Amino acid sequence: MEPRVRKNPGSGDQSxxxxxxxxxxxxxxxxxxxxxxxxxxxxxxxRSQAVKAPVKARVExxxxxxxxxxxxxxxxxxxxxxxxxxxxxxxxxxxxxxxxCFNRMHDLVPGSHYDGSIxxxxxxxxxVAQDIDPIEVRMRIGMVFQKPNPFPKSIFxxxxxxxxxxxMRSQIRIQEEVEKALRGAxxxxxxxxxxxxxxxxxxxxxxxxxxxxxxxxxxxxxxxFDEPTSALDPIxxxxxxxxxxxxxxxxxxxxxxHNMQQAARVSDYTAFMYLGELxxxxxxxxxFTNPSxxxxxxxxxxxxx
Amino acid sequence: MxxxxxxxxxxxxxxxxxxxxxxxxxxMGGLVERQLTQAVGGISEPDARVIVRVAQEELQVNQLExxxxxxxxxxxxxxxxxxxxxxxxxxxxxxxxxxxxxxDEGEKxxxxxxxxxxxxxxxxxxxxLRNLGDLVIGMVHxxxxxxxxxxxxxxxxxxxxxxxxxxxxxxxxRQTITFMMEDPRSIRRALDVMWVVRSxxxxxDxxxxxxxxxxxxxxGKDVRHTKIEEIEKELHPIxx
Numbered sequence: 001m002e003p004r005v006r007k008n009p010g011s012g013d014q015s016x017x018x019x020x021x022x023x024x025x026x027x028x029x030x031x032x033x034x035x036x037x038x039x040x041x042x043x044x045x046x047r048s049q050a051v052k053a054p055v056k057a058r059v060e061x062x063x064x065x066x067x068x069x070x071x072x073x074x075x076x077x078x079x080x081x082x083x084x085x086x087x088x089x090x091x092x093x094x095x096x097x098x099x100x101c102f103n104r105m106h107d108l109v110p111g112s113h114y115d116g117s118i119x120x121x122x123x124x125x126x127x128v129a130q131d132i133d134p135i136e137v138r139m140r141i142g143m144v145f146q147k148p149n150p151f152p153k154s155i156f157x158x159x160x161x162x163x164x165x166x167x168m169r170s171q172i173r174i175q176e177e178v179e180k181a182l183r184g185a186x187x188x189x190x191x192x193x194x195x196x197x198x199x200x201x202x203x204x205x206x207x208x209x210x211x212x213x214x215x216x217x218x219x220x221x222x223x224x225f226d227e228p229t230s231a232l233d234p235i236x237x238x239x240x241x242x243x244x245x246x247x248x249x250x251x252x253x254x255x256x257x258h259n260m261q262q263a264a265r266v267s268d269y270t271a272f273m274y275l276g277e278l279x280x281x282x283x284x285x286x287x288f289t290n291p292s293x294x295x296x297x298x299x300x301x302x303x304x305x
Numbered sequence: 306m307x308x309x310x311x312x313x314x315x316x317x318x319x320x321x322x323x324x325x326x327x328x329x330x331x332x333m334g335g336l337v338e339r340q341l342t343q344a345v346g347g348i349s350e351p352d353a354r355v356i357v358r359v360a361q362e363e364l365q366v367n368q369l370e371x372x373x374x375x376x377x378x379x380x381x382x383x384x385x386x387x388x389x390x391x392x393x394x395x396x397x398x399x400x401x402x403x404x405x406x407x408x409d410e411g412e413k414x415x416x417x418x419x420x421x422x423x424x425x426x427x428x429x430x431x432x433x434l435r436n437l438g439d440l441v442i443g444m445v446h447x448x449x450x451x452x453x454x455x456x457x458x459x460x461x462x463x464x465x466x467x468x469x470x471x472x473x474x475x476x477x478x479r480q481t482i483t484f485m486m487e488d489p490r491s492i493r494r495a496l497d498v499m500w501v502v503r504s505x506x507x508x509x510d511x512x513x514x515x516x517x518x519x520x521x522x523x524x525g526k527d528v529r530h531t532k533i534e535e536i537e538k539e540l541h542p543i544x545x
Contacts, residue, residue, distance in 0.1 A: 261385050288387045290525030300387045303313045 056081035056222065056252045057102070058119045062128070064097060067111035071097045073276045074116070079222070079269075084244060084253040086267035086284065088260060090299065094276040095256045099224050102127060102254065103141040104134035120221070139166065142215030143224040147231050148207030150199030150214070155182075155191050158199045158210055162218040177217055184250070185213035186243050205236025212243065216251075223247065225255040229262065241266050260300055264288045272296045319384060323393065326376050330397055330404075333369040334449035336362055337408045341445060341508065344415035345438030348501065349430045351422025359415040366408040370401050389522075396522040400452070403511040407445060410504040410511075414438075417497050417504075424494055433480070434501055437473045440466065441505045444512040451516060455523050460516035461540060464533055470509035477502050 057079040064072040072094050079085050087095040097106070104127065106112045114128040120140070127137050150158050159178045168174055178195075182188040187209040191202070199210055208228060215223055225244070229237040244266045247253055257263050263270055264284060271281040272293070280293040291297045314320050340362045347355040377398050380386060386394050421431070444463050451459035481495045481502075517529050520540070528536045 260387065264387070289391060291388055297388045298313075301390045302315050302319070 053080040053083050055079070055121055057127075058117075058121065060117050060119070062098075062101065062114065062116035062118060064094075064101060064106065064115075065111075065113050066109060071276055072101070075273075075278045077271055077278060077281045079252060079254060081252050082248055082250070083268040084248055084255060084266055085269040085271065086263035087254065087256045087271050087273060088258075088263050088299070089273035089279075091258075092275075093273040095273050096226055098273065099226055099254060099256050102222065102224055103138045103143055104128070105143070107134050139218055140220055141222045141224060142218065142220035143226065144208070144211050144215050144228050146227040148204055148211050150202070150207050150210050152198065152200060154196050155199050155202070155210060156195040159213050159217050162214060166218055178213075181213040181217040184216045184247070185209045186239065186246070187213055203236070205232050205239060208232060208236065208240060209243065212240075212247075216247075220251060222252045222254060225253065225257075227256055227258060230258065237262075260288075272299060274299070322376070322380055322384075323390065326373065326380070326397060327393075329369060329373050329376070330400060331449060331453055333366060333373065333401060333404050334445075334452065336366050336369070337404050337411065338442065338445050338449060340366070340408055341411040341414075341438075341442055344411045344418060345435065345442060345505075347415055347418035348421065348438065349435050351418070353419065353422075356415045356419045359412055363408055363412050366405060370405045373397065373401050392522045392525065396518040399518050400515050403514045407508050407511045410508050413504050414501050417501050421494070421497055421501075431498070433473070433477055434498065434505075437470065437477065437502060437505050440470060440473065441508050441512070444470070444509055448512045448515050448519075452519055455519070457520050457523050457540065460519045461537065463516045464513055464536065467509050467513045468533065470506055474502055474506040 055078045059075055059077050059079070062072055062075040063070060075098060087098060089095050100106055101114065101118060106114075117129070118127040119125065120127055126132065127141075151161065153161070156178055159181050160174050163174050163177050168177070179188060179192075182191065187206060190206060191210075199207065202210060208231075212223075212228075228244075229240050232240065241262065244253055244255065248268075255263075255267065267284045269281065270284045270287040272279045272287065272291075272295070274295055280287065280291060280296045282292070286292075287296060288300060291300065297303075314323075340359050343355050344359055346352075377394050380394060384390070444466055447459055447463050450456070451463065478499070481499055484491050485495045514529075520526060520528050520536075524540070526539060528539065531539075
């Protein structure tokens, strides 16, 4: 058997088209890849995926001081509308401080002050400006805390409270809105027959959903969650996470969580903070599969210490 | 990322788990490479014991595949790995599938080599088969080497060689067809030769797959179904 290897015309063809069938043998060479219609469709799909939601709030070089102590150092990021943005980082990194800036929860802390801006779009309202009334800010930006904290009132009154505060008088309207909020918080079916009983008679997970309903009732534009499930069992946690995913339809969500898997599950964007600085901010899928900063990588893989 | 990056978790047991997993994959790669070397050697130096040895090693390879699979599932369930840890687990899960298939193909080559040994052999003792075999063994070897050191440059080199393998494959293919047309009595042997070439070419593809996973593991870039020129551009943006 003499080796008579002929140069083969099929391979090394850079034209991009599949090489034609060899007339002698009727064989299509192995390397018959080409950019056909399929590839065009795939490229198209990739491009459309890249379109991002509009910006709801733009944070620009935000500093925050507790007296002399600078707790937040020049944070800048964009919160996208009707998306869930998670804030993660080790204890003391400033995530809760940052979250609380959004509805001016620091105003009563003596000696605290803000630099920079959090601009609410589309009307360009700087949330941390001195001349903006914190009450107005809180009407538009609701908050849910780590521990469920319903008022010592009936379930109905817990949710109606914010509505009355806003000056809603019609009992029928209030009833409608309460039902809507309770449904929105996936609690309605469980409490519809006992709206008059105390909010404190509910289980922990139900209380937390009641607090979400209370925050939802005045129709906020942004909802802030400060570790909303850290005091709940896995089932109640799963319910709240479901709920957060569903809330995305109507409201922009910011969530602080220590549970990394929770951030990965519920959020679209993730911000990693460390020592008051924003280390990395990107799409959640990117952060949890291939973060660009080593500090982020070390934190989410459990290499800190 | 580097291989030392594996060992800085707060949990030392997690470190050990990942390190052990990586060692098992390397062990599996070593076994498969030895299997392949024996099988290819059997083509030119017929030895009836080769097929037995290869089949025995195949059992070991299968066992390793199962245990690595199990370890990966356990780590996924208990540790919830993220970022580079997640990429490592994903890469390993895919890599062992390709390694196991390389083992299967190696076994096929060994079986056909035993059959070819019983027939009259051509004057050049299947030199072109041996050449292709050596090329492919080299690819598997360097793939495991790249895996051991997380060396993307070496992985890229292996990817480049896949084109040569395809060219060799097509060359032998044509040559074999010519022989068959010239002398129908050679068809039986020619078909066996074709099976071997086909298996070797598939092994090259599996090695290439593993190199692509490795690039994903180290750099987080998915380079599957991408032309080699584009991969090079992606990996060396300045040079290109």
